[in-house]
Amino acid sequence: MSDTESTASVEVDADVALDFDDGLLPAVAQDAETGDVLMLAYVDPEALAHTQETGYAHYHSRSRDELWKKGGSSGHVQRVREVRVDCDGDALLYRVEQEGGACHTGFESCFHRTLDGETVGERAFDPDEVYGDDADEAATDGDP
Amino acid sequence: MSDTESTASVEVDADVALDFDDGLLPAVAQDAETGDVLMLAYVDPEALAHTQETGYAHYHSRSRDELWKKGGSSGHVQRVREVRVDCDGDALLYRVEQEGGACHTGFESCFHRTLDGETVGERAFDPDEVYGDDADEAATDGDP
Numbered sequence: 001m002s003d004t005e006s007t008a009s010v011e012v013d014a015d016v017a018l019d020f021d022d023g024l025l026p027a028v029a030q031d032a033e034t035g036d037v038l039m040l041a042y043v044d045p046e047a048l049a050h051t052q053e054t055g056y057a058h059y060h061s062r063s064r065d066e067l068w069k070k071g072g073s074s075g076h077v078q079r080v081r082e083v084r085v086d087c088d089g090d091a092l093l094y095r096v097e098q099e100g101g102a103c104h105t106g107f108e109s110c111f112h113r114t115l116d117g118e119t120v121g122e123r124a125f126d127p128d129e130v131y132g133d134d135a136d137e138a139a140t141d142g143d144p
Numbered sequence: 145m146s147d148t149e150s151t152a153s154v155e156v157d158a159d160v161a162l163d164f165d166d167g168l169l170p171a172v173a174q175d176a177e178t179g180d181v182l183m184l185a186y187v188d189p190e191a192l193a194h195t196q197e198t199g200y201a202h203y204h205s206r207s208r209d210e211l212w213k214k215g216g217s218s219g220h221v222q223r224v225r226e227v228r229v230d231c232d233g234d235a236l237l238y239r240v241e242q243e244g245g246a247c248h249t250g251f252e253s254c255f256h257r258t259l260d261g262e263t264v265g266e267r268a269f270d271p272d273e274v275y276g277d278d279a280d281e282a283a284t285d286g287d288p
Contacts, residue, residue, distance in 0.1 A: 016261050026170045026235075028181055035179025037172055040235040052259075084264065086254040087247050091170075091184040093255040103231050110230040111237040115196075117160050120228065 019090040020045060024060060027092040029070075029102065032081045038102035039110040041070075043092060048083075055080055057094050074130050076100035101125050163234045164189060168204060171236040173214075173246065176225045182246035183254040185214075187236060192227075199224055201238050218274050220244035245269050 018025065024042040031038055041059040043051070047067055050058035054069075057078035061068040071077030078096035085092055101124025103110040112121025162169065168186040175182055185203035187195070191211055194202040198213075201222035205212040215221030222240035229236055245268025247254040256265025 016257055016259055026184055028172050028184060030181055037174055037181060037237055040170055040172060040230060082264075083259040084255040085257055085259050086184060087249050087251075087256070088254075091254075092259075093181055105231050107231075110232075110235075111228040112231070113160055113229055115160055115227040115229050115236075120226075 016085045017089050018048075018085065018092075019088070024062070025090055025092055027057075027059060027094055029057060029078055029094045029096050029098075031098055031108075032095040033097070036109050037111055038078075038096070038098055038108070041068075048092070051080055051083065051094070057096055070102075071099060074100065074104070076102065076125075076130075078102070100130070104131070106130075160229045161233050162192075162229065162236075163232070168206070169234055169236055171201075171203060171238055173201060173222055173238045173240050173242075175242055175252075176239040177241070180253050181255055182222075182240070182242055182252070185212075192236070195224055195227065195238070201240055214246075215243060218244065218248070220246065220269075220274075222246070244274070248275070250274075 024044055026040055027043045028040050029038040030036065042062055043058070044060045047058040047060045050067060050069070057070045057080050059068045059070060060066070069077070077099045078094065079099075080094050080096050082095040083092060084095065098108070101108045103112060104127060106123050106125050106127040107121045108124040109121050113119055168188050170184055171187045172184050173182040174180065186206055187202070188204045191202040191204045194211060194213070201214045201224050203212045203214060204210070213221070221243045222238065223243075224238050224240050226239040227236060228239065242252070245252045247256060248271060250267050250269050250271040251265045252268040253265050257263055
């Protein structure tokens with residue numbers, strides 16, 4: 001991935017066909033160093049193109065229906081080392097270097113709880129310090 | 145998770161509320177030992193309940209619109225050590241012990257290619273030996 005790579009059209013440039021039939025594909029962000037699964041969000045061709053062009057993870061916010069650069073407000077960006085695609089081309093894996101923590105609640109990973117409610121993840125930052133009283137900022141950063 | 149755990153109703157038993165508003169939630173399967181992201185599929189309350197009751201990963205096949213036990217035809221089952229839920233309750237993480245390989249193409253992971261088409265994953269088995277000429281069997285096992 002480089003800034004000089006042409007990514008005007010994901011479908012044309014990619015050797016692997018992606019199935020955007022439903023408009024959005026789920027993208028799993030994984031810490032490239034630790035292997036931790038950090039979050040799951042959604043991408044459209046625009047978000048994927050921005051990810052490839054900039055080297056930083058972009059998603060499409062379903063709630064706001066707009067392009068979303070992860071960490072745009074918090075600074076907790078994700079530098080993307082590699083984008084992988086699954087066997088049937090309808091899911092993506094972003095292998096990233098996570099700045100700060102991925103979760104807007106302050107945890108390293110959004111998957112920091114078991115289904116029984118036990119906390120199993122590690123805290124990375126204090127959300128009050130990062131977002132202050134600006135709930136919109138937290139939502140902008142954390143809501144896929 | 146144990147077989148004796150009551151899982152008749154996911155919503156009632158879970159301390160963490162799940163948002164099944166859209167009917168299905170994406171579930172990421174991760175190898176609990178290596179940290180590799182193996183696949184992404186979808187679950188409904190029935191599939192999640194079966195996962196909790198049996199300790200083996202179940203999903204809901206979107207193409208066949210039915211409950212799908214991963215490895216039901218190939219034997220490449222996933223023993224589930226832990227189910228995690230993300231911060232906003234709309235994605236799941238299955239931490240599993242994968243028998244054989246997760247991908248019906250024979251690779252350990254369905255995410256065995258980069259977006260540029262480079263193969264980065266390891267082969268785990270020969271799909272011809274596992275599935276033979278039975279394409280339906282492969283599809284049953286591999287198609288989320």
